[in-house]
Amino acid sequence: MIEIKNIKKIFGDRTILDDISAVMEAGKCNLIIGTSGSGKTVLTKCMVGLFRPEEGEIHYDNKDMLQMNNDDRKLLRQQIGMLFQGTALFDSMTVEQNVLFPLDMFTNWSVAEKRKRVNEVLDRVNLKDAHKRYPSEISGGMKKRVGIARAIVLNPKYLFCDEPNSGLDPQTSLVIDKLIKEITVEFNITTIVVTHDMNSVMEIGDHIVYLHQGRKQWEGSNKDIIFSKDELLNKFIFASEFLQDAKEMRMMEMNGLNKKSL
Incomplete structure (x- = not known):
């Protein structure tokens, strides 16, 4: 489990992250979503220790990374796996x-x-x-x-995935999503996925944090998204008229099922 508390990050006179708190649970795919410039990448860099926030706490299984000495921080980093956006493989190997x-x-x-x-x-x-x-x-x-x-x-106990489906076709993206989900559950890993891929959000979003202009705008699961009334989230997830219609149809279907089950 990773718990972030009241994270604030400032560059110059700009506040990039403002009072963000969330709990990323083990055995679940925890997604961080938002438009470009919303603070997703900065937040994850704070979480892995590449940036130090001006305020807040970052707890790995109840131990604050920001208060660790160098030896403990080095041991923690060995427990963190990273899947980079461009894979970052060594071409000569x-x-x-x-x-x-x-x-x-x-x-x-x-x-x-x-x-x-x-x-x-x-x-x-x-x-x-x-x-x-x-x-x-x-x-x-x-x-x-x-x-x-x-x-x-x-x-690793913790796995960070930066845009794992970047550059992939939809069918291959689903394969990668399924693999990440399977590994997360199989090894009880705390997995954090930064993504723009709405298929990933709906397929593996056990827990989702939506950032907007450096603040946490919404938090929930992929099932909660269907019934969300958050206007900014709906504009981000269901950007096209087709997706908006699909959401309305899905809500009607699920409401109908709920009534039948009563």
């Missing part, structure tokens, strides 16, 4: 070498132990035959899966 990289950096395991772990995670993301291929030789969806394998190879 094979798939296997990319996934090995965190193990080489942070463990004293034997070569056999490392290779066994790499095989396990590549098999888990359905890439058991891609070990010797280079990033240039695989598809965008496969690169994302390599990125996920590398992010979980150290058995």
Whole structure:
């Protein structure tokens, strides 16, 4: 679990984040959504320690990261997995070498132990035959899966995903969403996903924080969105007339079902 309390971040004379609080639970996909410039990226950078907020607390399982010494903070970072927007794979390394990289950096395991772990995670993301291929030789969806394998190879308690579906077609995006959801539940990971993808919001949004101009505008689940009366959220999620009509039809359908169940 990650709990953020009253986070405030200022750059120059601009307040980027203003009094944001939320609890990100383990075993759930916690999504941070909002328009460009709403503060999503700054918030996540504060959460992983790249930025230090002017005010507030960031608790990892009841321990405030902002009060940790350097050794404790280093240990915490080893428990954090990162899936970057562009995957950030090393082009000169094979798939296997990319996934090995965190193990080489942070463990004293034997070569056999490392290779066994790499095989396990590549098999888990359905890439058991891609070990010797280079990033240039695989598809965008496969690169994302390599990125996920590398992010979980150290058995992290916390997983941060920055726009995991960026550049992917809708069908492949659903595959990546499903994989992130499965891994989150299977290993009881506290997963934080920053996304613009509304399919992701509706598919895996167990817990959603919607930011607007640096403040928390709305919080709830993907099921709550259908019945939300927050005007700013509805304009963001259901931007087109088609989606607005789809929401109204879904509300009517769900209300009808609710009445039948009484």
